[in-house]
Amino acid sequence: MYRIVEREDLTPEIHLFRIDAPAVARKALPGQFVILRVHEKGERIPLTIADYDRDSGFVTVVFMEAGKTTQELACLKAGDSLANFVGPLGIPTEVEKFGTVVCVSGGFAAAIVVPVARAMKAAGNKVISIMGARCKDLLFWGDRMEAASHELIIVTDDGTCGRKALVTEPLKELLEREKVDRVIAIGPTIMMKFCAKTTQPFGVKTIVSLNPIMLDGTGMCGVCRVSVGEATKFACVDGPDFDGHLVNWDQLIARRCIYLEEESCSLEAWKDHVCQRA
Numbered sequence: 001m002y003r004i005v006e007r008e009d010l011t012p013e014i015h016l017f018r019i020d021a022p023a024v025a026r027k028a029l030p031g032q033f034v035i036l037r038v039h040e041k042g043e044r045i046p047l048t049i050a051d052y053d054r055d056s057g058f059v060t061v062v063f064m065e066a067g068k069t070t071q072e073l074a075c076l077k078a079g080d081s082l083a084n085f086v087g088p089l090g091i092p093t094e095v096e097k098f099g100t101v102v103c104v105s106g107g108f109a110a111a112i113v114v115p116v117a118r119a120m121k122a123a124g125n126k127v128i129s130i131m132g133a134r135c136k137d138l139l140f141w142g143d144r145m146e147a148a149s150h151e152l153i154i155v156t157d158d159g160t161c162g163r164k165a166l167v168t169e170p171l172k173e174l175l176e177r178e179k180v181d182r183v184i185a186i187g188p189t190i191m192m193k194f195c196a197k198t199t200q201p202f203g204v205k206t207i208v209s210l211n212p213i214m215l216d217g218t219g220m221c222g223v224c225r226v227s228v229g230e231a232t233k234f235a236c237v238d239g240p241d242f243d244g245h246l247v248n249w250d251q252l253i254a255r256r257c258i259y260l261e262e263e264s265c266s267l268e269a270w271k272d273h274v275c276q277r278a
């Protein structure tokens with residue numbers, strides 16, 4: 001069992017859990033993820049490692065309530081335990097001295113981008129970060145992103161914080177303003193797709209962290225397959241980071257929707273069950 005040592009609600013629907021998982025903390029690197037189960041009968045869900053502390057053995061994950069399992073997870077509090085917490089999985093984000101790196105995050109992905117931006121800065125890069133969210137209430141960790149960057153641009157869809165824009169607008173302006181050597185874009189699939197489309201005419205390599213449906217996380221089930229260039233890749237073992245200019249975005253978006261009906265039934269059944277117990 002993996003004990004939740006701390007819970008923090010970053011927004012009403014985005015939560016941070018610090019988990020006692022020394023074996024994961026010992027080997028974790030930015031960009032890797034875990035697969036957890038809330039209880040023995042629960043489904044496996046992948047969550048990115050937002051932070052880790054090798055001394056205390058604690059691993060931080062940040063998740064947004066999306067469907068049944070993430071809502072079930074959100075019912076837990078400090079002191080509760082998870083049945084499984086397997087990782088670190090996937091290939092760490094490539095961190096080296098590239099020059100100027102632009103780190104773009106959307107929504108809950110700010111928690112994933114902060115350690116990447118921090119590592120890029122520590123490697124000697126000039127780091128410019130763009131944080132986007134639908135509105136002010138969904139923004140968090142602006143202070144951490146600022147500390148991890150040389151320049152921070154905040155945008156919201158409704159203009160309640162920072163500039164009223166989508167992340168692609170300041171991204172295009174930066175590409176026109178100065179030489180950018182690498183872009184890292186992590187967030188909703190549609191956001192990553194359009195970041196890649198924005199950088200493509202400038203020829204700037206753009207790394208995205210793909211989030212297909214995953215099951216075993218070890219390359220055996222094939223559920224997470226994605227098309228990247230001419231190749232078929234398994235995001236759990238070959239990724240989750242890929243070159244955004246080579247990803248077949250339409251296929252990824254279609255495959256992520258395959259189980260929408262089942263996911264909705266599962267959420268309804270779980271809510272009925274919870275209501276009957278209450």
Ligand SMILES: Cc1cc2nc3c(=O)[nH]c(=O)nc-3n(C[C@H](O)[C@H](O)[C@H](O)COP(=O)(O)OP(=O)(O)OC[C@H]3O[C@@H](n4cnc5c(N)ncnc54)[C@H](O)[C@@H]3O)c2cc1C
Nearest residue numbers: 045046047048063064067068069070211212213214256263
């Ligand atoms: C490598 C990776 C890292 C991720 N990191 C984070 C993170 O740090 N924080 C976070 O909030 N979310 C993260 N996700 C997405 C998270 O795994 C899904 O939101 C979660 O599995 C949804 O489960 P659910 O039962 O709550 O919702 P569901 O009702 O099952 O699904 C809601 C939505 O999530 C998608 N989804 C469903 N199951 C999975 C699955 N096993 N893997 C991926 N997507 C799925 C569906 O396409 C659907 O659009 C990550 C996904 C991947 C692949």
Ligand code: FES
Nearest residue numbers: 215217219222236
């Ligand atoms: S999740 Fe099964 S192969 Fe990747």
